[in-house]
Amino acid sequence: MFALVLLVLTAGCWDRVEIDERGFVIGVAIDVPKTSQKAEQRKAEGEKRSRGKARYAVTYQFVVPGKLQSAGGSKSTASGQAYLNLTSEGDALFDIDKQLAGRASRYPYYEHLKVIAISDQVARNDHEFARVLDFFLREPEMRRSAKVFVTAGEARNILNVEPSNEKLPVMYINSVSENSVRNASILPETKLGDIHEHLLGQRSFVVQRMMSAEDRHEVKLEGAAVIRGENSQMVGALGPEETEGLNLLTGKFRTGNVKAEVKNKLVVCDLTMKKRTITADVSDPQHIRFRIRIEAEGAIGESYAQSLDLLKRKSVDRVEQAAEREIVRMTKAAIRKLQRDFQADAMGLGANLQQNHYKVWKQIGDDWEKGKRYFTQCEIQVEPRVIIRRTGTVDRSNR
DSSP states (O other): OHHHHHHHHTOOOTTOOOGGGEEEEEEEEEEOOSSOTHHHHHHHHOTTSOOOSOOEEEEEEEEOGGGSSOGGGOOOOGGGOSEEEEEEEESOHHHHHHHGGGTOSSEEEOTTOOEEEEEHHHHTSTTHHHHHHHHHHHOTTOOTTOEEEEESSOTHHHHTOOOSSOSSHHHHHHHHTTGGGTOTTSOOOOBHHHHHHHHHHTOOEEEEEEEEOTTSSOEEEEEEEEEETTTTEEEEEEOHHHHHHHHHHHTOOOEEEEEEEETTEEEEEEEEEEEEEEEEEOSSTTSOEEEEEEEEEEEEEEEOOTTOOTTSHHHHHHHHHHHHHHHHHHHHHHHHIIIIIIOOOTTOHHHHHHHHOHHHHHHHGGGSSSTTOGGGGOEEEEEEEEEEEEOOSOSOSOO
16 A cells, blocks of 8 residues: 555656757747748648638747857857747648647747747738737746737748847847837837737737848837737837827836927936826716826936026926927827727726726727727827926036
């Protein structure tokens, strides 16, 4: 009896896989296939086989552990890259994943996946954004902290970038995506778990938009892709200034520069958001009025208005007012794009109503972004308050 109990306790892990037998996938890029070369293969396979309506070209970036360290710390050469990119095509990502077993010596392992890049050509198709993420959401090895991007052009291009300071392109991309803390025109990183919540609630949202440079040595985050919640489809993109305005509206503006114009000269304010509040007047449910108050403070980072005496309170007041006008301009540009052009509530106003005015939301929720589209009819007023705490270590740089 004791021997039987001991046998159970010392059985070990039945599904154990040695670490040197795993193929560590750190990045995935999803594109539309370039050619229709699979049409003949479909015909040969027979017409009765179940297939998806769309086809994808999926690129996987595997880590090559033995190449991560090179002699003397020098960068690996092209023939000794620390990564391997493999591309396969199919109509289901689960099937494409299994195809890799016939090409790679190690089976894909997703627990260290950092980046999922989806081309805008895929994301613009109806319901396609949610479809391509289904595999990753169901995969038990997947971490919901993986970052998701929409790329301008082919997604595979960003996995082929050759950064000068990183051996793994995905690690470089991952670091770039986290720089929103210093640049307010960059959207905060969009993670797989957060996107899943938006998809389940059929709420519109935005995703970081990335493109690769022509020289293939860097990537660039520019603007945000807008995904409509009704059909999980990309309906357009916000530019850098509009993205900064959206960050101000949603309270995701951490620190950033706001360019103010005083006496027809440029004054750059380095601001930090202190508070953002939303109040709603729901007396007329079909024409709701929102008031968004934004409070920010900071310092003057640079001034080209040399005639401006920043030691005087009146001059500082003029800078604050100019910065407030610029905040109103950027936020209005974002509101106009989302309400008129995209008709997508990526600001989260519907979620605010659902949380704070649930009875009203029950009446209009089904027609907020679809049907009667009350979101496009609501009035949004922005009231910024900027306080300049510091003017720098000098009053002016010259006379």
